[in-house]
Amino acid sequence: MRARFSTETERLEAFSDGVIAVIITIMVLDLRPPLGTDLKSLSSLLPTFAAYVLSFIFVGIYWNNHHHMLRASSGIDGRVMWANLHLLFWLSLAPFMTSWVGAHPTAAIPTALYCAVLLLDAIAYAILQTTLLAVNGADSPFAQAIASRWKGRVPIVLYALGIGLAFVSTILSDILVIVVAIIWIVPDRRFEAIIGQESSA
Amino acid sequence: MRARFSTETERLEAFSDGVIAVIITIMVLDLRPPLGTDLKSLSSLLPTFAAYVLSFIFVGIYWNNHHHMLRASSGIDGRVMWANLHLLFWLSLAPFMTSWVGAHPTAAIPTALYCAVLLLDAIAYAILQTTLLAVNGADSPFAQAIASRWKGRVPIVLYALGIGLAFVSTILSDILVIVVAIIWIVPDRRFEAIIGQESSA
Amino acid sequence: MRARFSTETERLEAFSDGVIAVIITIMVLDLRPPLGTDLKSLSSLLPTFAAYVLSFIFVGIYWNNHHHMLRASSGIDGRVMWANLHLLFWLSLAPFMTSWVGAHPTAAIPTALYCAVLLLDAIAYAILQTTLLAVNGADSPFAQAIASRWKGRVPIVLYALGIGLAFVSTILSDILVIVVAIIWIVPDRRFEAIIGQESSA
Amino acid sequence: MRARFSTETERLEAFSDGVIAVIITIMVLDLRPPLGTDLKSLSSLLPTFAAYVLSFIFVGIYWNNHHHMLRASSGIDGRVMWANLHLLFWLSLAPFMTSWVGAHPTAAIPTALYCAVLLLDAIAYAILQTTLLAVNGADSPFAQAIASRWKGRVPIVLYALGIGLAFVSTILSDILVIVVAIIWIVPDRRFEAIIGQESSA
Numbered sequence: 153m154r155a156r157f158s159t160e161t162e163r164l165e166a167f168s169d170g171v172i173a174v175i176i177t178i179m180v181l182d183l184r185p186p187l188g189t190d191l192k193s194l195s196s197l198l199p200t201f202a203a204y205v206l207s208f209i210f211v212g213i214y215w216n217n218h219h220h221m222l223r224a225s226s227g228i229d230g231r232v233m234w235a236n237l238h239l240l241f242w243l244s245l246a247p248f249m250t251s252w253v254g255a256h257p258t259a260a261i262p263t264a265l266y267c268a269v270l271l272l273d274a275i276a277y278a279i280l281q282t283t284l285l286a287v288n289g290a291d292s293p294f295a296q297a298i299a300s301r302w303k304g305r306v307p308i309v310l311y312a313l314g315i316g317l318a319f320v321s322t323i324l325s326d327i328l329v330i331v332v333a334i335i336w337i338v339p340d341r342r343f344e345a346i347i348g349q350e351s352s353a
Numbered sequence: 354m355r356a357r358f359s360t361e362t363e364r365l366e367a368f369s370d371g372v373i374a375v376i377i378t379i380m381v382l383d384l385r386p387p388l389g390t391d392l393k394s395l396s397s398l399l400p401t402f403a404a405y406v407l408s409f410i411f412v413g414i415y416w417n418n419h420h421h422m423l424r425a426s427s428g429i430d431g432r433v434m435w436a437n438l439h440l441l442f443w444l445s446l447a448p449f450m451t452s453w454v455g456a457h458p459t460a461a462i463p464t465a466l467y468c469a470v471l472l473l474d475a476i477a478y479a480i481l482q483t484t485l486l487a488v489n490g491a492d493s494p495f496a497q498a499i500a501s502r503w504k505g506r507v508p509i510v511l512y513a514l515g516i517g518l519a520f521v522s523t524i525l526s527d528i529l530v531i532v533v534a535i536i537w538i539v540p541d542r543r544f545e546a547i548i549g550q551e552s553s554a
Numbered sequence: 555m556r557a558r559f560s561t562e563t564e565r566l567e568a569f570s571d572g573v574i575a576v577i578i579t580i581m582v583l584d585l586r587p588p589l590g591t592d593l594k595s596l597s598s599l600l601p602t603f604a605a606y607v608l609s610f611i612f613v614g615i616y617w618n619n620h621h622h623m624l625r626a627s628s629g630i631d632g633r634v635m636w637a638n639l640h641l642l643f644w645l646s647l648a649p650f651m652t653s654w655v656g657a658h659p660t661a662a663i664p665t666a667l668y669c670a671v672l673l674l675d676a677i678a679y680a681i682l683q684t685t686l687l688a689v690n691g692a693d694s695p696f697a698q699a700i701a702s703r704w705k706g707r708v709p710i711v712l713y714a715l716g717i718g719l720a721f722v723s724t725i726l727s728d729i730l731v732i733v734v735a736i737i738w739i740v741p742d743r744r745f746e747a748i749i750g751q752e753s754s755a
Numbered sequence: 756m757r758a759r760f761s762t763e764t765e766r767l768e769a770f771s772d773g774v775i776a777v778i779i780t781i782m783v784l785d786l787r788p789p790l791g792t793d794l795k796s797l798s799s800l801l802p803t804f805a806a807y808v809l810s811f812i813f814v815g816i817y818w819n820n821h822h823h824m825l826r827a828s829s830g831i832d833g834r835v836m837w838a839n840l841h842l843l844f845w846l847s848l849a850p851f852m853t854s855w856v857g858a859h860p861t862a863a864i865p866t867a868l869y870c871a872v873l874l875l876d877a878i879a880y881a882i883l884q885t886t887l888l889a890v891n892g893a894d895s896p897f898a899q900a901i902a903s904r905w906k907g908r909v910p911i912v913l914y915a916l917g918i919g920l921a922f923v924s925t926i927l928s929d930i931l932v933i934v935v936a937i938i939w940i941v942p943d944r945r946f947e948a949i950i951g952q953e954s955s956a
Contacts, residue, residue: 163366163420165766170374173773178382180847185855189862212840219766237413244381252386259390364567364621371575438614445582453587460591565768565822572776639815646783654788661792
């Protein structure tokens, strides 16, 4: 039974990897070469480039943690598949948001919406974690690993704050978003512990 | 022999996953950021966004069921490979249709054509199922699983109806399409039974 | 040693599948929704749609045969990897050619160039086959399978003919291209025999 | 423990393959069909086509060597995952750079920036190699394989030179870039030796 589950998980991972690989790469299509060939026309791309870097890091963080969380799970079911598609849906809006916020870096609504999509990504990730918890059971190593969930909750609070702050100053929202990126850039050690345990078993 | 078949199936699945991952993601390229930065310019994107959500769900449903059906099959052959490419062809029109219907949500012909492409997707899926049935044989667990085929036939009828109704009211077609989505959002339990059986064997 | 080779081949297949999946799907990006919503504005897309269908079939044929040929080979080496990238390069021009010939279906030069790219695809495929033959050796089952190479040579002759005929009538070139598609649509039975043999061994 | 590591590596490879497959293919989207249908309008695409060929070869070289380096490694860790995403980030700028340099092949700044991105790719690759070295340990076969690192250092020097020379003559930079491509087009034999060793073990 375990092996079968494992194969199911692998195709889910492979499909998610494919979607995330396309998302992370097509974002660059909005980085259009400038018409001129001088440094000044290049520098006009800086906000779009900065938005691209930030979105690349976020999608990278999600790929990284998605990878760790699925590997720590003993299997998946139909609800996990839809929770995963739900997460991929919100992640797929990254190119759109990056393009809009890159074109208007100091406008309140694009920045607020950027934070809102990040918030929906974080919520979708939390839902996926909950469906995986149901598959693994309350006494599983998976359940123990996510016992302390502050790391998933902090971004949700900060993104919500970022939506509001965008109407005060978009710089403040940008700082909050960068803070979350720094917190999450290190993959979830909790899951690494389980993976290590199972590997040596 | 079984192992070999299984590997063939895996590459077919991997290729299909790749194509579907690209289809589901490039649809978002038609969601162009508005020129303005106010809520009004954002709200003008609503029909395109709604079309994107609906198409994302449909492509997700196909991926999900494709996944289940192929896992329940004991192998593939040359005809299955072409039936699969045929399905991928009609699915690949999703970005085009989504873009057109999103730009003209209340026009009869775009909505009718959207239903027509969904109809061709459903027929292509039925053909793929038939070719897989030929590989598995009439007495296989696969054949038993698809004995009651109403779930595959209902969408075909509803989409055909949707094409006609688009010329009366596009809202009616939209409702039919959403009804089919709800019916299909739950993956096919019939195949899950076989997969479970084989796993415990 | 065999297992290792096999894993190498699998990553080559996986990468090729990824590239081909993107090629086959991004071609649809040139099928832009018409500005109008009537049948007349839709019918103006017919040449582009026809070019898309034809290119989809060609890329599908290459994927299908590539799949069969690699599975029949006992391994790969550095030259195979570059011969494979070379084939992917010419296949990657399919979206460009489809777009140009779709916009000007009766112009001589786009049609001639379309045939020229198909010719280069066929030559690249023949080169890949030759490098695989070197890996497998002259006495291998792989070598026996490709002893009669007419199926690979006929398209090369027909495409070359198609380039010239485009300057007489693009319809004649179109017919030749469709004839090749029909010849190749059935996957190479020669390789299927080897795969079957090895599976039962 | 080894098997587990190996699976980790495989998902990293699969994701990298996905991203590289998208990068290498979407570059072709900037090769827009000319409006005219004569040879003259086609010849105006030559610089863009040449830039596409060169970038395709570079991305192909990275895929090829990335493949060999990861296969020679006994595993990965969190730092390797980020070093790998860092490499993918700079590679993802290839479509942007190809498009800009293709539109202005003789302008100093686009050519200098093209060399600069190639330099950052090379540095990112060197960093990835260093993180893999840390995983494998100083006495590993991996460490021995990279003892002589001139092949990684020569491009770094040549690209840096290419940035400067672009302001003298872009032809000189182009020659340097082509020289590096020729040096690297043959995959790293050092890693092939390890792979061979382990396979026969």
